[in-house]
Amino acid sequence: MSFYRRQQRRCQNAQGAQKMVGGMFQIGREMSKGFNSSIRQQLPRQTLHPPWSSINSVRTMAVLQWCSNPRDFSLPNSSWGSDMRRLYEHFNSQCEIETEAGEKKWGPWRRLPSYNRSLKYATGGGILSKVIQSKARLFTRSIKEKGAAFEYVMFVNKVEQKCVCVFQAGHLLEGPPGHVHGGAIATIIDTVLGTHATYLSGPVMTVNLSINYRRPIPLGSTVLLTSSLDKKEGRKTFVSCQVTDTEGSKLHTEATGLFVSVTVENLLRG
Numbered sequence: 001m002s003f004y005r006r007q008q009r010r011c012q013n014a015q016g017a018q019k020m021v022g023g024m025f026q027i028g029r030e031m032s033k034g035f036n037s038s039i040r041q042q043l044p045r046q047t048l049h050p051p052w053s054s055i056n057s058v059r060t061m062a063v064l065q066w067c068s069n070p071r072d073f074s075l076p077n078s079s080w081g082s083d084m085r086r087l088y089e090h091f092n093s094q095c096e097i098e099t100e101a102g103e104k105k106w107g108p109w110r111r112l113p114s115y116n117r118s119l120k121y122a123t124g125g126g127i128l129s130k131v132i133q134s135k136a137r138l139f140t141r142s143i144k145e146k147g148a149a150f151e152y153v154m155f156v157n158k159v160e161q162k163c164v165c166v167f168q169a170g171h172l173l174e175g176p177p178g179h180v181h182g183g184a185i186a187t188i189i190d191t192v193l194g195t196h197a198t199y200l201s202g203p204v205m206t207v208n209l210s211i212n213y214r215r216p217i218p219l220g221s222t223v224l225l226t227s228s229l230d231k232k233e234g235r236k237t238f239v240s241c242q243v244t245d246t247e248g249s250k251l252h253t254e255a256t257g258l259f260v261s262v263t264v265e266n267l268l269r270g
């Protein structure tokens with residue numbers, strides 16, 4: 001590959017990384033409003049970089065590319081089916097909208113990036129991630145084969161206080177023949193409700209999850225999870241969730257969750 005092609009490719013990759021990290025910066029800022037200092041520590045390291053407008057050389061971009069190494073699992077990959085892509089596009093197109101004057105501005109939704117260990121990429125988290133179970137990886141992001149298990153992307157809507165998740169269940173999640181395991185459904189529900197509660201209230205842990213399974217979910221299909229805030233009471237955040245087909249017409253599962261705000265001390269103490 002020629003020197004020029006190499007530089008061009010580097011540049012393209014770095015621009016992609018900037019876009020992704022820029023999005024995280026906005027999300028991080030929004031999320032941090034409701035966070036105490038401990039969760040701020042968990043935000044990705046990149047959120048503390050200077051404004052992207054100051055980046056003007058290929059060399060700087062190459063460094064950025066190196067800094068932005070973590071894989072964002074919420075971005076489309078080759079395993080995503082047409083339903084997954086369609087719904088991703090539907091919500092993603094509402095993250096940034098164009099005004100009549102042709103200006104770009106934030107829309108009602110934000111895509112939440114997703115890593116296999118957020119702690120590792122947070123400020124100071126490099127050390128913490130070695131101290132606390134260095135081999136640990138987020139359960140839903142620990143299977144490397146694309147499309148084999150949990151393929152999902154989450155979007156949050158601050159005004160409506162809602163969170164949606166587009167979820168494609170892979171072949172390793174089988175329970176009843178040809179259908180998704182109830183434990184896998186519980187896992188994705190806990191992940192979505194937990195992430196939504198974190199977005200609303202800062203760091204939390206699940207203390208209660210109640211699930212009603214109404215219709216089985218075919219393996220390989222894509223479903224939509226919609227989480228809403230029911231109420232907040234002191235340290236408690238009550239959220240509920242419906243799992244439907246992609247049209248929102250067939251109900252598969254319903255759940256409610258109670259999340260209690262915790263400190264880093266709670267996590268370290270166990």
Ligand SMILES: CCCCCCCCCCCC(=O)SCCNC(=O)CCNC(=O)[C@H](O)C(C)(C)COP(=O)(O)OP(=O)(O)OC[C@H]1O[C@@H](n2cnc3c(N)ncnc32)[C@H](O)[C@@H]1OP(=O)(O)O
Binds near residue numbers: 236258266
């Ligand atoms: C960017 C990031 C993305 C993050 C993305 C993350 C995605 C993954 C999310 C996964 C989330 C999980 O699976 S978390 C893993 C599963 N969960 C756990 O292991 C939690 C285990 N439980 C605990 O450690 C503890 O219960 C704590 C620390 C959460 C709370 O204990 P505590 O601090 O002593 O608080 P405590 O007084 O007991 O409870 C506080 C209030 O909640 C009420 N309460 C407590 N438990 C219950 C209960 N089961 N049902 C009803 N109410 C309850 C109490 O009555 C009290 O109400 P009142 O008197 O104030 O009215």
